[in-house]
Amino acid sequence: MKAFKDSGHLFRVAAVFLVGFIAFMVLRNLLVPRSFGRYGHYRADAIAEIAALPVSYAGHQACETCHSDIVDVKNKGMHKGVACESCHGPQAKHVDDPGSVVPDKLDTSMLCPRCHQANLAKPKSFPQVDAVEHSGGAACNTCHQPHTPAIGAGGSQ
Amino acid sequence: MHVPVEGFMYPNEIELQWSVLIVLYPFLTGLVAGAFILASLERVFQVEAVKPTYRLALLTALAFLLVAPLPLQLHLGHPERSYEMYLTPHRSSAMAMFGFVYLWYLLAVLVLEIWLDYRRDIVVMAQSTTGWRRLLYRLLTLGSTNISPRALQIDERAGWLITLIGIPSAFLLHGYVGFIFGSVKANPWWSSPLMPVVFLFSAMVSGIAVVMLLYMLVSSMRREPIDMRCVDTVAKYLFYTFVIDFSLEMLDLIHRIYEADESFRSLDFMVHTRLYFSQVVLQIFLGTLLPIALLGLAQVLKLTPLIRKQIYVLSGCLTLIGIFAMRWNVVIGGQLFSKSFLGYTTYKMGFATREGLLTAIALTILPFVFLWVLVKLLPPWTERNSGALPDVTPAH
Amino acid sequence: MNITRRRMLVLLPAAAVAWKYVLAGTPEASPNYQMTEHWWAMLIDITKCIGCGSCVRACQLENHVPDGYFRTWVERYHIEDWQMEYPKVDSPDGGKNGFPAAKETGGKNFFVPKLCNHCADSPCTQVCPVGATFVSPDGVVLVDQKYCLGCRYCVQACPYGCRFINPQTQTANKCTLCYHRITKGLTTACCEVCPTGSRQLANLKDPKDPIHEFLRTHSVQVLKPYLATRSKTFYYGLDGAVR
Numbered sequence: 001m002k003a004f005k006d007s008g009h010l011f012r013v014a015a016v017f018l019v020g021f022i023a024f025m026v027l028r029n030l031l032v033p034r035s036f037g038r039y040g041h042y043r044a045d046a047i048a049e050i051a052a053l054p055v056s057y058a059g060h061q062a063c064e065t066c067h068s069d070i071v072d073v074k075n076k077g078m079h080k081g082v083a084c085e086s087c088h089g090p091q092a093k094h095v096d097d098p099g100s101v102v103p104d105k106l107d108t109s110m111l112c113p114r115c116h117q118a119n120l121a122k123p124k125s126f127p128q129v130d131a132v133e134h135s136g137g138a139a140c141n142t143c144h145q146p147h148t149p150a151i152g153a154g155g156s157q
Numbered sequence: 158m159h160v161p162v163e164g165f166m167y168p169n170e171i172e173l174q175w176s177v178l179i180v181l182y183p184f185l186t187g188l189v190a191g192a193f194i195l196a197s198l199e200r201v202f203q204v205e206a207v208k209p210t211y212r213l214a215l216l217t218a219l220a221f222l223l224v225a226p227l228p229l230q231l232h233l234g235h236p237e238r239s240y241e242m243y244l245t246p247h248r249s250s251a252m253a254m255f256g257f258v259y260l261w262y263l264l265a266v267l268v269l270e271i272w273l274d275y276r277r278d279i280v281v282m283a284q285s286t287t288g289w290r291r292l293l294y295r296l297l298t299l300g301s302t303n304i305s306p307r308a309l310q311i312d313e314r315a316g317w318l319i320t321l322i323g324i325p326s327a328f329l330l331h332g333y334v335g336f337i338f339g340s341v342k343a344n345p346w347w348s349s350p351l352m353p354v355v356f357l358f359s360a361m362v363s364g365i366a367v368v369m370l371l372y373m374l375v376s377s378m379r380r381e382p383i384d385m386r387c388v389d390t391v392a393k394y395l396f397y398t399f400v401i402d403f404s405l406e407m408l409d410l411i412h413r414i415y416e417a418d419e420s421f422r423s424l425d426f427m428v429h430t431r432l433y434f435s436q437v438v439l440q441i442f443l444g445t446l447l448p449i450a451l452l453g454l455a456q457v458l459k460l461t462p463l464i465r466k467q468i469y470v471l472s473g474c475l476t477l478i479g480i481f482a483m484r485w486n487v488v489i490g491g492q493l494f495s496k497s498f499l500g501y502t503t504y505k506m507g508f509a510t511r512e513g514l515l516t517a518i519a520l521t522i523l524p525f526v527f528l529w530v531l532v533k534l535l536p537p538w539t540e541r542n543s544g545a546l547p548d549v550t551p552a553h
Numbered sequence: 554m555n556i557t558r559r560r561m562l563v564l565l566p567a568a569a570v571a572w573k574y575v576l577a578g579t580p581e582a583s584p585n586y587q588m589t590e591h592w593w594a595m596l597i598d599i600t601k602c603i604g605c606g607s608c609v610r611a612c613q614l615e616n617h618v619p620d621g622y623f624r625t626w627v628e629r630y631h632i633e634d635w636q637m638e639y640p641k642v643d644s645p646d647g648g649k650n651g652f653p654a655a656k657e658t659g660g661k662n663f664f665v666p667k668l669c670n671h672c673a674d675s676p677c678t679q680v681c682p683v684g685a686t687f688v689s690p691d692g693v694v695l696v697d698q699k700y701c702l703g704c705r706y707c708v709q710a711c712p713y714g715c716r717f718i719n720p721q722t723q724t725a726n727k728c729t730l731c732y733h734r735i736t737k738g739l740t741t742a743c744c745e746v747c748p749t750g751s752r753q754l755a756n757l758k759d760p761k762d763p764i765h766e767f768l769r770t771h772s773v774q775v776l777k778p779y780l781a782t783r784s785k786t787f788y789y790g791l792d793g794a795v796r
Contacts, residue, residue: 006308009276009301010315013269016299024243032244033700041247042687046697047588053733056615057742079748086607086746090614114651115605115748121629121652121662122603126749165642167667167714168623174705174718234703234723241683241702252706253682342780343676343712496714497796499642 056090059083063091066098070147077148078127087111087146108140164500171502173492176512178228180488181520183334183356184481185225188524190331190357191364192218193267193323198394200320206390212537213375214368215271220528222263228520229255231511251337262330266323272297273316275535277304293534331360338487345420346491351409358402363480365395370473373466375532385462389455392469395476396452403445406483423498431493431501436486444479448472586736591691592757593730595744596764596773597666599790601751604629604664608743608752609649615731615742622717623647624728625668625743630794632661637794665788665795666752668743669694669715669728670776673783677707677716686725692757692785693730701725712777713784730754757785 004011038044063084064071074080085091087106094101109131118128135142143151160171196214198204230236246253272279280302283294332353338344339352369391376383413421428436451472455465489504507513604627612618612625627648631641645652648664655662671694678686678694685701688694701724708716708725719726731741735754739745744752755764767773767789774791775784788795 006303006305007311008303009299009308010311012299012301013272017264028244031240036245036684039690040687041245041684043684043697043700046687046695046700047689047732049697049699050695050729050732051586051736055734055737055739057611057734057739057745059734059739059745081750082748083745085611086748090611090742114607115603117651118654119604119652120655120658121631121664123600123663126603128603165628165644168626168644168647169708169717170714172717174708232704234705234718235701238683238700238702241685241700245684247681247684249679250682250706252680252704255682337706341676341680341710343710492709496712497642499640499796 055092057085058090058092058095060085062095074147077150079147079149106146108144108146109137112140112144112146160505161503162500163502164495165497166495166500166502167497170492170495173489173502173504175488175492176232176504177485177489177506177514177517178232178512178520180481180484181228181517182225183331183360183488184363184484185221185228185520185524186331186334187356187360187480187484188364188367189218189222189225189262190327191361191366192221192368193327193364194361195365195368195391195394197320197324197327200317201324204390206386207394209384209387209538210368210372210391212274212535213372213532215267215274216531216535216537217368217371217528218364219267219271220531221524222259222267223527224520224524226259227523228517231516231520251333251340254333258326258330258333262323262326266319266326270316270319270323271535273312273319276312277309278535280304290534328357332357338491343496344491345418346424346494347487349409351405352487355402355405355409358398358405359480359483361398362395362402363477365391365398366473366476366480369395369469370477371528373470373473379538381538383466385465388469389465392452392455392465392472395472396449396456399445399449399452399476403449406445420498423494427490427494427501431503432486432490435482436490439482440479440486443475444482448475448479451475586738588689588691590756590758591735593671593692593735594755594757594764594768594785594787595668595671595730595741596753596755596767596787596789598751598753599663599665599788599792601749602627602664602666603749603751604648604652605748606648606651607746607748608666609647611742611746612728613649615734616729618726619720622719622726624715624726625666627652628665628667628795629655630661630663630665630792631655631657632792632794633657634660637792640794640796642796661792661794663790663792665791666743667713667715667776668786669730670713670782670784670786671728671730673785674781676710676712676780676782680706680710682706689732693732693735694727695729695732696725696727698722698724712780712782755787 033043033045035044036042039047060083067084070084074082088103091103094103113131116128116131118130122128131140140146162171192214195207196211196218199207199211230239233239242253242256246256276298279294279297281304283291283298283302286294335353335356338347338356339349341347369388372391373383373388413424448471451468454460455468460468492502493504494501509515606627608625609623609627616624618624625647626644628642628644629648629652633639633641641657643652648666652664671688671692673688673692675688675694678688681687682704683700683702684697686694686696686707703718703723703725705718705725708718711727716725716727718724731739731743734741740754741752744754747753753764755768756762757765757768759765768787771789773787773789775787776791776795777784
């Protein structure tokens with residue numbers, strides 16, 4: 001038909017678009033990750049990847065399996081609710097290899113004031129002192145046993 | 158890098174996320190949308206007077222559209238993954254629309270319309286040029302050399318239809334950018350239903366201004382007389398669009414001041430201090446009020462063509478500065494204050510870094526380089542004194 | 554070390570279970586963990602927070618958070634008299650090393666720990682253009698580090714300022730509620746080290762969970778409730794001045 005003869009170029013353009021569209025759909029099928037869309041608009045494998053990341057803090061239950069005697073002492077004092085790694089830092093490596101990986105010795109004059117240095121914004125009921133006034137610069141474990149900090153509750157470390 | 162912070166900011170807010178490149182992107186796509194709307198004035202709304210700018214406007218739109226994705230790519234943390242927006246676009250995200258709206262507008266609207274309008278010239282040049290140009294033009298003909306009157310009539314009709322579709326497409330191309338900002342409820346400087354509309358009208362203003370300036374510049378470079386009826390009409394449309402744009406921005410401002418919600422004090426302070434120069438001086442006074450006044454004068458008073466031309470050039474330049482300042486104030490301004498409304502940070506723009514000033518300048522110049530190439534390959538104007546089919550325009 | 558035989562018999566199975574999931578260097582998700590049985594949330598008791606910064610430090614160590622960026626942080630508020638609109642807030646290095654003594658005296662003073670709120674109607678996941686950040690079936694908002702483009706739209710969309718771009722990976726990063734720990738029966742690093750029990754993890758699908766019980770029986774608040782993000786980080790004792 002004459003009309004089609006004069007609009008042949010439009011059909012060519014349409015053909016170019018069609019080829020492009022098909023190429024896009026093929027590429028899309030090849031490139032979208034397999035697990036995408038399983039639970040929602042995301043790559044479901046990402047959940048497992050994130051869950052498989054390594055752990056640095058062992059958690060207090062791991063400490064209790066070997067150090068139950070210290071836990072017993074701690075449970076009688078004010079630090080009952082304080083997890084071991086709160087002061088001792090991440091110890092998953094130590095749990096993994098208790099013989100070779102030994103936790104660092106702690107410096108109580110740096111450690112204790114972080115919680116117990118007096119500050120206006122801390123709850124009034126929380127035990128807090130001005131470190132210098134309180135001990136004149138002496139290390140906290142001179143008088144306090146960290147696992148059971150009340151005076152007279154236990155001996156030195 | 159220490160960033161001076163005043164008051165309190167959430168710790169992760171201190172460093173700005175979106176840099177000057179993200180200011181540049183809406184500026185560039187705004188020029189695209191605006192230039193296209195100007196072109197459509199002639200094609201669809203039959204405003205004969207602006208015909209001399211028609212092809213130039215289309216080529217300008219294309220030149221800017223080709224550069225537009227570059228600031229985005231340079232800004233991404235992983236540009237090599239940007240294809241993911243085509244594979245798995247998240248339908249609830251306005252930004253995911255970018256890939257498809259861009260592709261649609263580039264191919265199905267702009268390139269197609271330019272091709273249809275230039276097809277006769279392309280076929281002629283495919284036969285008259287030599288060397289690599291001949292190959293290029295032959296490729297562009299898609300193998301069809303039919304330039305009979307009937308075929309050209311079909312082209313005319315198809316081009317009209319594409320322009321008709323192109324107008325809402327241009328609105329979408331730039332409107333979605335406004336929506337990207339306007340839909341963020343976390344940011345009260347951005348969150349507003351007016352945002353897409355303000356972006357769109359300021360885009361139209363900037364696009365019309367840039368085509369007006371380019372037409373005057375190119376005409377004087379070619380030593381062709383400037384068609385005053387054309388620029389007067391373009392300036393008239395610029396004026397009207399500017400008035401609407403200004404009204405919208407004033408509406409936003411007045412509304413904010415009146416309602417004075419929890420963010421108001423913080424934003425107000427920011428505009429009076431950190432954003433004063435770019436918002437009040439550049440955007441409002443120099444970039445909006447002054448051009449509107451000048452253009453208004455040209456509409457109301459009987460001025461000589463020379464004075465009118467000077468007014469148009471001055472207004473055009475001020476407009477472009479003002480619209481760039483508007484994008485700056487939205488993007489950068491929206492990140493200078495804390496979402497706690499208790500503090501402010503500072504934008505430290507790098508110089509020769511990936512997202513620095515040098516990159517921004519280069520990306521602003523690049524579209525004009527592209528335009529120069531396009532004008533050489535697809536000359537927008539025919540020979541002046543021909544009544545019959547124009548002679549072959551030698552591409553040099 | 555003095556372990557009685559009886560204690561060993563009780564503890565050894567527990568140790569075996571705990572050890573298997575805690576081994577550093579050989580991470581594996583718990584095979585017993587079912588996503589459908591959990592809907593994670595957190596409760597922060599403002600009346601107990603002492604601003605020691607242990608949570609910030611632990612989070613940084615557990616999750617290798619780069620300096621200058623924070624997956625969790627602590628803010629200190631000072632409110633003069635009754636003027637709720639203008640609190641004085643500071644967060645020196647996110648509160649990582651505690652807080653220095655304040656110049657102000659009197660007024661209301663307290664600490665507010667902040668983290669990702671793991672919103673059920675998360676605005677950050679809504680704006681991600683490719684689906685790199687999402688709400689997991691058990692209610693944790695996570696980022697797929699291999700898929701994220703680093704476009705920063707999610708960082709803009711978060712009302713709470715909890716997201717950042719990791720300068721090394723150039724992807725979006727934020728609190729994952731220690732997903733790699735909670736799926737193994739451990740608690741989050743921040744809850745683990747919190748000395749006063751201010752921060753506590755909760756499973757809202759477990760009716761016997763004590764925090765779940767607390768949420769049912771006490772007056773709790775969330776940050777920016779008017780934004781309707783359905784935040785799952787609940788606060789007890791949150792003052793109206795908190796931003």
